[in-house]
Amino acid sequence: AQSVTQLGSHVSVSEGALVLLRCNYSSSVPPYLFWYVQYPNQGLQLLLKYTTGATLVKGINGFEAEFKKSETSFHLTKPSAHMSDAAEYFCAVSAGNKLVFGAGTILRVKS
Amino acid sequence: DTGVSQNPRHKITKRGQNVTFRCDPISEHNRLYWYRQTLGQGPEFLTYFQNEAQLEKSRLLSDRFSAERPKGSFSTLEIQRTEQGDSAMYLCASSLAGTELYEQYFGPGTRLTVT
Numbered sequence: 001a002q003s004v005t006q007l008g009s010h011v012s013v014s015e016g017a018l019v020l021l022r023c024n025y026s027s028s029v030p031p032y033l034f035w036y037v038q039y040p041n042q043g044l045q046l047l048l049k050y051t052t053g054a055t056l057v058k059g060i061n062g063f064e065a066e067f068k069k070s071e072t073s074f075h076l077t078k079p080s081a082h083m084s085d086a087a088e089y090f091c092a093v094s095a096g097n098k099l100v101f102g103a104g105t106i107l108r109v110k111s
Numbered sequence: 112d113t114g115v116s117q118n119p120r121h122k123i124t125k126r127g128q129n130v131t132f133r134c135d136p137i138s139e140h141n142r143l144y145w146y147r148q149t150l151g152q153g154p155e156f157l158t159y160f161q162n163e164a165q166l167e168k169s170r171l172l173s174d175r176f177s178a179e180r181p182k183g184s185f186s187t188l189e190i191q192r193t194e195q196g197d198s199a200m201y202l203c204a205s206s207l208a209g210t211e212l213y214e215q216y217f218g219p220g221t222r223l224t225v226t
Contacts, residue, residue, distance in 0.1 A: 009151075032213045043115070043202055043217035044154070051213075090153050094213045097167055098144065101153030 002027045002095035006102035014110045019078040021105045023091030026072065032094035033074040035065055039087045050074065061085070081109045113137055115218035117203050123224045124193055131189045132221045136205030143186050144215060145178055147171065148200040160186060161208060193225045
């Protein structure tokens with residue numbers, strides 16, 4: 001069965017610093033991978049997705065992620081954190097006709 | 112705005128009461144999903160529809176839960192005889208079957224509190 005592990009339930013960075021949120025997945029078939037962001041009391045917004053092709057994918061708000069099959073990873077990065085990036089981030093993997101989500105990582109950005 | 116909408120946004124009910132939530136997907140999307148999210152967890156799949164057909168249900172969806180999508184447009188999720196463990200955020204998402212199958216767009220959710 002497909003699963004997702006997000007390392008670190010909370011990550012804290014200073015404004016302007018690199019953001020790195022870790023995601024490892026397990027899948028018996030070639031996966032489709034996603035990162036979503038959730039602001040308080042709101043639904044999930046798609047940041048980026050990997051389906052096939054280029055393993056480095058760029059998303060909205062300056063985020064990008066790299067699919068590494070050998071490491072079964074799909075880490076999310078952003079070169080310079082902004083205060084508005086403070087939110088909860090979820091990694092997800094395709095599983096049949098649905099998505100399986102990780103437990104989430106709360107990103108805090110310090111001024 | 113043509114995004115996914117959900118109503119109500121918040122619902123407080125007493126244990127044992129029935130509640131119903133509504134989801135209006137993006138108009139051209141033929142797939143509609145329900146997920147449940149509890150505090151500190153990611154969303155968990157409950158069920159999905161393609162057009163009006165309910166094609167998959169999670170084991171999380173007990174007999175007290177029922178979902179419908181009568182005309183392949185909006186969907187309702189009903190919980191009968193609510194329990195405190197049902198307190199959660201209920202999220203609806205929609206997508207297009209085919210190449211964009213997994214690109215799911217989420218609504219703002221309905222937060223249920225059972226007292």
